Amino acid sequence: MPVLYLVRHGQASFGADDYDVLSPTGHRQAEAVGRALAAQGVTPDAWVMGDMRRHRETMEGILTGMDATGITPEVHAGLNEYDFGALLKAKMKAAGQDDAPPPDRRNYFRTLREVVQEWHRDEIPDPYETYGTFRDRVEDARTFCMREGVETVLAVSSGGAIGQMIARLLDAPPITQVKLQLQMKNCAVNRIVYSARNAYLHGFNETPYIDASNEAEMLTYS
Known part of the structure; x- marks a missing residue:
């Protein structure tokens, strides 16, 4: 059966002015997962990515x-x-607040989980994108990747979009999307046949490029 990696x-770059750029560790992770996939014999005949810098x-x-x-990816x-x-800005604006909370990790991920669940329930007024729009565009991307005529697809995305794709694949409730997202390691590989x-989901959150010798450096989540 065809496989989507x-x-x-x-x-x-968590906490930086521009998050949408890989850290030096991120660059090393990307090359390392490429080497690991090649060692497994993965030979994509289609390459797809989102249009974000990371x-x-x-x-x-x-x-x-x-x-x-x-190769020029699609x-x-x-x-x-x-x-x-x-x-978060839309939520705060609706509450008459202007200042965002400080971006320390504990507050950030707790706030993310709470705000995204409100987004799922359509409780955030005038969001830049509704949850339904997000859900549908991710599904469009899944259909594009899993099109007829390709056997092995490698796609690069982000934790929230990947979590959404897997949650829908499993017919899980919306909250599953953010639960999966917050588990997702950097350069984790998810396999769908x-x-x-x-x-069918055949692999979740795999890190074939990490072992005991490099885990302290290479295992990251944000």
Whole structure:
């Protein structure tokens, strides 16, 4: 059966002015997962990524690690992450507040979980993107990746979009999307096998490039 390898981007720049750029560790993770996939014998005949910078930089690293330079990946914006910052601003604006909470990790991820669940329930007034729109564009991306005529697809996306795709694949409730997202390691590999009628999750949050010798450096979540 055909296989979709759905890879989360490498470590980005949490707390920086521009999150949408890989850290030095993120670049190393991307090349390392490419080498690991090549060692497993993965030979994609289709390459797809979102149009965010961290997706492009991750794909470039994977291509280098797989010795597959010269390939031009396809781009599908349905693989892009939702904009949590915009959702938080919309929530605060509706509450008559202006200042965002400090971006320390504990507060950030707790707030993300709470705000996204409100988004799922359509409780945030005037969001930049409704949850239904996000859900549908991710589904469009899944259909694009799993199209007829390709046997092995490698796609680079983000934790929220990947979580949404897997949650829908499992017919799980919306809260599953954010639960999966918050577990997702950087450059984690998720495997979906599919046919014209069905799709099945065969691997979740795998890190074939990490072992005891490099775990302290390479195992990251944000």
